[in-house]
Amino acid sequence: QVQLVESGGGLVQAGGSLRLSCAASRNIFSFIAMGWYRQAPGKQRELVADINIGGSTNYADSVKGRFTISRDNAKNTVYLQMNGLRPEDTAVYYCNAKSPQTYWGQGTQVTVSS
Numbered sequence: 001q002v003q004l005v006e007s008g009g010g011l012v013q014a015g016g017s018l019r020l021s022c023a024a025s026r027n028i029f030s031f032i033a034m035g036w037y038r039q040a041p042g043k044q045r046e047l048v049a050d051i052n053i054g055g056s057t058n059y060a061d062s063v064k065g066r067f068t069i070s071r072d073n074a075k076n077t078v079y080l081q082m083n084g085l086r087p088e089d090t091a092v093y094y095c096n097a098k099s100p101q102t103y104w105g106q107g108t109q110v111t112v113s114s
Contacts, residue, residue, distance in 0.1 A: 002026060002103045004095045009108030012085055016112070020080040022095030022105055028076050029053060031097040036069065036080045038091035038110075045094070049080060062088075085112045 003025040012018055020036065028034060035050025035058075049059045049069040057069055066084040071077065078095065090112050095105035 002097065002099070002101075004097060004103055004105035006093065006095050006105040006108040009093060009110045011111045011113065014086055014112055014114050016085050017081070017083045018085065018110060020082070020093055020095075020108060020110075022078045022080075024076045024078070024097060026076065028071060028073060028078065028097075031099045034071070034078045034095070034097045036078075037094045037096055038089075039094070039107075040088075040091040043091075048093070050096070051078065082110070085110075087112050087114045 005023045008018060008020040033050050033052040036048040037045050038048050039045040047060055048063055049067055051057045051069050051071060068081040070079045091110060092107040093110050094107045097103045
């Protein structure tokens with residue numbers, strides 16, 4: 001069973017930064033892609049950013065230019081650097097991996113105050 005463990009969430013003021021980490025229990029190159037999703041209260045879960053096995057990245061329009069997804073292969077970890085945070089970025093952020101089975105982390109809360 002694959003485990004994805006997220007960390008790095010918290011409370012930050014608007015304009016601030018956070019870095020989320022997702023540590024996988026196996027080699028991240030065993031996944032077709034890994035990514036970050038988020039779910040705000042009363043809203044559907046949405047893709048924030050993902051990175052495929054070839055290193056290509058994809059971002060939601062709302063975070064382009066502010067968020068960066070990256071990976072550390074040696075640590076089997078994927079990161080989400082979030083800069084210029086806005087109150088509308090407040091959500092639970094989930095790590096996702098596809099192999100093609102889909103795996104989810106437990107989520108980490110990000111709260112941005114105005």
